[in-house]
Amino acid sequence: MTERFDITETDYEYDQEHHAYVAQFNGAMSIPDMQEYSLVCSENTPAYALAERLGGMNKAYQLFDRYGKVSGAITTIDRNGNKITTAYYLQVLDYLWQHQDKYKDILYYIGESFPDLYYKTYLPHVKVYQKPGYVREALNVGAIVCEESPYLIALYSSGLGGATQASEEVNGLGYVQLVQLTYVINEWHRVNHNMI
Incomplete structure (x- = not known):
């Protein structure tokens, strides 16, 4: 390659x-x-x-349903507005997790992404495969978190820290709020799902 x-x-x-x-x-x-x-x-x-x-962006979008598909107006990814649902994102993460051998290169890269940031901020000793993203008021992170009992999460937000449709960069306060939320979610998972 x-x-x-x-x-x-x-x-x-x-x-x-x-x-x-x-x-x-x-x-x-x-x-x-x-x-x-x-x-x-x-x-x-x-x-x-x-x-x-793959033949262009339109062709790539046509292939997304191989990784999952949800009911509703947006079944995979809506190219108009670049919209996606958390339900679909979780299906994609599950597909990657279930087919680790086939997608080890993708898992490697999302495992390396944004060290010490986003979902990795408070989990330095836990393997996290993550893909953060932001656009305007939205700040998101999808992750496979390899706790004792691994879990998938697609955490999407809007307006954290006062971010708006006019925002062009990640809102600093919004980022801190998102990261704090990842910590709370992971602690809840540790208490309720590890060692069960």
Whole structure:
């Protein structure tokens, strides 16, 4: 998997990010590079480049139901507005967990993502596979937490710390509130599910 693919014409969301990737990788990335930078660093340009390998973003969205599907208006991921439900996200995490051998590279990268941040903040001695995200007022984290009794969580929030639709960066107070909530959830899990 060392073949490198051209990213100069890859779709992107942020001009500066795209140009930085083109410069850093001399216009081409390998699939492992795309996985690492889209999952560990949560960047959009490498995610779009990965989707191109599947035939484009529209084709990639059509494939999402292989990992789960929920009832309701949004069954997997809604491309218009980039919306997803926690129920679907939990199905994806469960699919990854149930098929660890097949998806060990993805688990590795989300295991490396955001060290000491988000769900890992208060759990330095627990293996956590996580994928945080934010956009405007939303601050989210999906995780596989490997406690004595492992559990899955998709924690989605809106407006923490006063974040609004106009917010362009993670709200500092909102982030602290989210991290504190992860601690409370994990402590509840330890008391109620470990050693049962």
